[in-house]
Amino acid sequence: MSGKRSLIRSGTTVDQMVRAIGDRIVTGFLRPGEKLDETSLAARFDVSRTPVREALGQLSAMGLVERRPNRGAIVAVVTQEHLASMFESMAELEAICARFSAERMTSSERRALEVEHQASARMVRLGAEEDYEYFNTEFHSRLYRGAHNAHIYEMTVMTRSRLAPFRRAQFMLPGRLAKSWQEHDAIVTAIMRGDGVTAGNSAKDHVSIVSKASSVFALGEQPKGTSTTMPVTAG
């Protein structure tokens, strides 16, 4: 092979591979069950097989790919049951984040949350789904950070990304935008009051609703997205 790194940002080659492949899985460009051929991937990214192998190993440790000894790697295929367990976990994790956020957010964090949340109302009125999705992602991220707990943050972000391929289409449901905003509103209100229990419950309900909406799509069709890194998910 020849030339130099052609893609993605810096870090070691292995890190680039992890991001590149992980991205393609999370965004749905690589679909569950799809074979991940070391040689092809190496050629595709113009590196040797070694960093590809290491990347696959790490992605396997993260649960994004499945590795059968001597039989190659495939994009992790999640059973309907395991998918449900992840959605349920997500609801619980978000509930914790919301509860902690209500108890621990600094006043500037609260202010920022409130401001952004109100700003997103505009997107709802306009029916701007794409833009709302951005706000939505940001909203949830604020909750995760606001919990002020690094480990829960890690678990939540990880779970969220593993669920990403299955959440894509959920805005298809009519009226989902407005409902989503109302659910967010309940969370925000509770956080502002410092009411952790209510915030947690609201968050759990919110995610549960999203889960149900998503699982409708998760069954049959698997979206084949673009390869660009886009802010995934929505809820």
Place this chain on the structure above:
Amino acid sequence: MSGKRSLIRSGTTVDQMVRAIGDRIVTGFLRPGEKLDETSLAARFDVSRTPVREALGQLSAMGLVERRPNRGAIVAVVTQEHLASMFESMAELEAICARFSAERMTSSERRALEVEHQASARMVRLGAEEDYEYFNTEFHSRLYRGAHNAHIYEMTVMTRSRLAPFRRAQFMLPGRLAKSWQEHDAIVTAIMRGDGVTAGNSAKDHVSIVSKASSVFALGEQPKGTSTTMPVTAG
């Protein structure tokens, strides 16, 4: 190099390395901050550097080791703050497991839990700490499995193993054995009644107490355990 695999059970060489190194970290044989030299490890286990590198990569993805590009790997050193966040997460996770267990355990699971719990009372009376620890580990594992949620199970087990090095000495505290049993008893009782909320709260309290007890030891001394895989932790 020559010969064949000398150690540990089957699987690929990389898996063996992951287990071998991970074990030594989890049991405290390798201490936080300790340098993980690829060449030395390769020599120590009589393999080439490649599988060692892959293993370090996976362990890094799991959070057990830290990897500075071009500067080698060290056993992950957790700040006091991050440690606290993991203990707190553990309390929340166990609470979830206990709550779900109360709601979902099959009757045979409930029976087994009860039986084992009662059996462990004997260890308390005898003051058999070693044996109690076995029951204790088993008890918590039953809770994790009883939640019937694969993803939460993964997160809980993972978090538990990352905390393992910091929980070792907790039985030093006088009367801890009896108190631990009583706390377990509260959880079991609630689970038997199907009272998820109480079970969750009891579990959370239980873990919180263990956390406090452990954090006393976590600060200064870092135990240098034996290299054998032993049932870690206790609570």
Place this chain on the structure above:
DNA sequence: GGCACGGCGATTGCATGCAATTTCTCGAAG
């Protein structure tokens, strides 16, 4: 005496090579 700089040894990062296992193909027998 302290600090900057440059060469040297040690270590990591990646590429390549080879052996082992698996899968594919094709043919023959039932």
Place this chain on the structure above:
DNA sequence: CTTCGAGAAATTGCATGCAATCGCCGTGCC
């Protein structure tokens, strides 16, 4: 027509080799 099996091709797993980077240490300069 299906099933089984032997051989070949492809693919994985690991070892080794080489270049690049980092840290160390000694030297010279301020």
